[in-house]
Amino acid sequence: MPQFRIALGGETFSFDSLATVMARATPSRSGDHLAGIAATSDVERVAAQYVLADLPLKTFLAQPLIPYEADEVTRLICDTHDVAAFAPVAHMTVGQFRDWLLLDSTDGAALAALSPGLTPEMVAAVSKLMRNRDLIAVARKVQVISAFRSTLGLSGRIGSRLQPNHPADDLQGIVASTLDGLSYAVGDAVIGVNPATDNIPTAKTLLQVLDDLRQRFDIPTQTCVLTHVTNSLDLIEQGAPVDLVFQSVAGTEAANDGFGVTLAMLQEAQDAALSLQRGTVGQNAMYFETGQGAALSANAHHGVDQQTLEARAYGVARAFDPLLVNTVVGFIGPEYLFDGKEIIRAGLEDHFCGKLLGLPMGCDVCYTNHTQADQDDMDVLMTLLADARAHFLIAVPGADDVMLNYQSLSFHDIAYLRHSLGLRAAPEFETWLGNMGLTGPTGHLAEQGAQKLLEGAR
Amino acid sequence: MTTDPWARLRWATPARIGLGRSGAGQPTDRMLKFQWDHARARDAVHTSLAVDQLAAKLAPHPVIVAASGAGDRATYLRRPDLGRVLGAWPADVAPGDYDLAFVIADGLSATAVQAHAAAVFHACAARMPGLSLAPVTIATQARVAIGDDIATRLGARLVVVLIGERPGLTVSDSLGAYLTFAPRLGRRDSERNCVSNIHGQGGLSIVAAADRIAWLAHQALRLGLTGTGLKENSPALLDG
Incomplete structure (x- = not known):
């Protein structure tokens, strides 16, 4: 039974795991095709992006893409996640997070404070919903010294x-x-x-x-x-x-x-x-x-x-x-x-x-x-x-x-x-x-x- | 005309130092030289191998023509896995019992293969009078590991793959040679020996390359291995 599905334009798209949703939602690139995990059509890609947009950010804390027991990078990410820093966006979906990132009121200080509360998977997820201009507009707000x-x-x-x-x-x-x-x-x-x-x-x-x-x-x-x-x-x-x-x-x-x-x-x-x-x-x-x-x-x-x-x-x-x-x-x-x-x-x-x-x-x-x-x-x-x-x-x-x-x-x-x-x-x-x-x-x-x-x- | 302040240092590196500038840009002649070098490298990647011409240059040795599972250049570049296995192989080739099979693969530079592969093959064959050689296979859209597949079908104990290397801006016709003992699907790169940079612009000469390939081939057959266990800088090689 597929875990993630959506009906769009009279068609049903289903994805059997969170990793599949992420891979199918990724803008096309040869490496994901080589791995056999890329979306097989443009509409499937956008369907996966719709699914991703509706997922709560918390999903990525509950469902590690690579098991905690099997991978020390997953353990590092989970063990160092700062719950207090995450609080301002903890209630958001990935799509809402994108909208919030683009707000004028979300400034560099807010993003710096949030940073320890974000996991790489959350950041990757929201990037898949962003156009090139969005990636630039948000990144340029962040100052890292x-x-x-x-x-x-x-x-x-x-x-x-x-x-x-x-x-x-x-x-x-x-x-x-x-x-x-x-x-x-x-x-x-x-x-x-x-x-x-x-x-x-x-x-x-x-x-x-x-x-x-x-x-x-x-x-x-x-x-x-x-x-x-x-x-x-x-x-x-x-x-x-x-x-x-x-x-x-x-x-x-x-x-x-x-x-x-x-x-x-x-x-x-x-x-x-x-x-x-x-x-x-x-x-x-x-x-x-x-x-x-x-x-x-x-x-x-x-x-x-x-x-x-x-x-x-x-x-x-x-x-x-x-x-x-x-x-x-x-x-x-x-x-x-x-x-x-x-x-x-x-x-x-x-x-x-x-x-x-x-x-x-x-x-x-x-x-x-x-x-x-x-x-x-x-x-x-x-x-x-x-x-x-x-x-x-x-x-x-x-x-x-x-x-x-x-x-x-x-x-x-x-x-x-x-x-x-x-x-x-x-x-x-x-x-x-x-x-x-x-x-x-x-x-x-x-x-x-x-x-x-x-x-x-x- | 001002003197070039970099003249004293230019000999020390092939890097593009002391280009001068037009504002913050490269001067026109330097910019065009770069475009020219890149165009040559690109053409080397995308030029098709003239198989008949190459086969003629290999005569009188018999030739088999094969193709990888990557049907065209675009697929070849995207799917390294398909370039490692055979797509087309003539039905009438019966497996034999050979010491050595040569495979000539276009790789990333058909230009290199067209320019040097036949000469390297002939020079190697002349240094291997005691060995039984399988027909030479010309494989298109092919990567190194396709030699494992081919040698298995030919029944050869050792395979030498001559392949076009990824073109650089300065040298776009560099050939590499990979030797694999007991070739079969799934051989790792650490189980091969490589002689690289065979070209005419300061690279390894055809004679020097053939010496090294022939030495490695004889050692591989004698010791029954290739790869990290077969050291290329052995005294025997240096002694000639």
Whole structure:
């Protein structure tokens, strides 16, 4: 006997579980089709959205999509749910919640207070009833501030990760790309390298080089080598200059197992990073990356749609007070997000869900060459995310990551967002840029900025 | 004409550093260069394999033509599961008893396969005089694991899949080779050995690739395994 049904237009639609309602109500994307859980027609999708709109938010507390006993992420979500914070919306259905979120009177303070009372499943559910403009309108009301050596998330500002990857981890090559990025005023969120190998001595050398560069120019930012959490623990033990501990996380215990990570390991890593006390204006020491499709690609999705699982990954992230959370939205390939339309939608959903859960949510606006997308799609998504007040965006030289072989934003694009939309860098970094002569009095890039930096690097 | 302040650093990385800017945008020539590179990568993904041309280049070795369960490129990109299994397989092929089967799969770059696969095959075959080779299978809309299905039907102890790799902006014709001992459905990636980046723009040369593939094939047949148990950097390989 189906649990959920609705009659519409002379037809009856039934759904056998809450997870099915969620999956069928999700805007179309290739990953849910690959998993065999997507709506089979447009009308079935809207029927599921009608069903979802009428469900009480409390349903998600009573019926976990993945069993409490079977999954430590579910246990984390249930055990840390703040009933008092949830009270203002406890009586609402998902549809009423959407209406409430869109009200002018529902301001940033109300959303911040509500955040601990929301579960990832509630946030994912309401996002499925929202159009792109709704996702932007609500997300931009939420202010999330995080800090280490720079303060991120302040009003009127957008941060940036400088990603100076090199296919062979060549140190001079990485420094060259870093200097290039700094000359475009990029890097206030983090200067973060994805190493080409998972080799610990290489990671240590990279950390040392980045830290030397930071200290030499006295840059108020943080550096990171994006290696496995167990490597970072090892590196901390060896006395390497670890600012941020990085880890990829997903929304189920089984998918995290595929990443070789548990909640206990993340706690240990956060404790170790904090023990170094390297932050100056704040102590948010964790950097997480996520992306829709991670659980399905690990065959660890429990029949739950990829967007809901992505929101559950944010449930993991928020337990560890991160400086940065980044959805690598188009990286995973067309079998999960097929084209520019699906990537743009997913980027806005991820940002909305992360923000509502109180996270410093950024995005790697990106795509691979076998995806039906191009730089025009990235232009649209970055502009929308900047308007939605994204915490930070990622940029690489000329939008071409020569190590990971995909396209992200160019350093130029961060300058575009700041020049055209009037957004600024983190305040400490902004002051440094001015002192270095990299930006002029208006905050725009200075004409001879690169030359000055290169002379200083000699 | 101003001097390029990045000239001193440009050699250190293939990254697009020191592009200059027009306002906050990329200068026109740099922007067009990026569009050109992306267009080439896109075309490499979507170009169809010219099967007859490839078969002619493989002569005199006999060729079997097969297709995966993904009927077209759009399906192939959305459904990796269908690209791993056979859709069409000629009814008149009887299983034999072979040491080795070569499978040439279009993968994500038919351009790479068209450019390098036949030469790599011939170079490998010349290094395997003692081994019995099955007919070469050309498989379209195919992923690496389709080799398991094909080798099972041919009756081969080892399969080598030559496949087009996902194109990057700089290199869009890179070929990869995957070796799997005792191939059967459900083999994991950790049970394969890979020789990647076979191309002419600073990648592995055809001769070097054939040396490595032939060495791995002989070792796999001798030891009865591929994957993490078969280390590619063994002294035997370095000794030549």
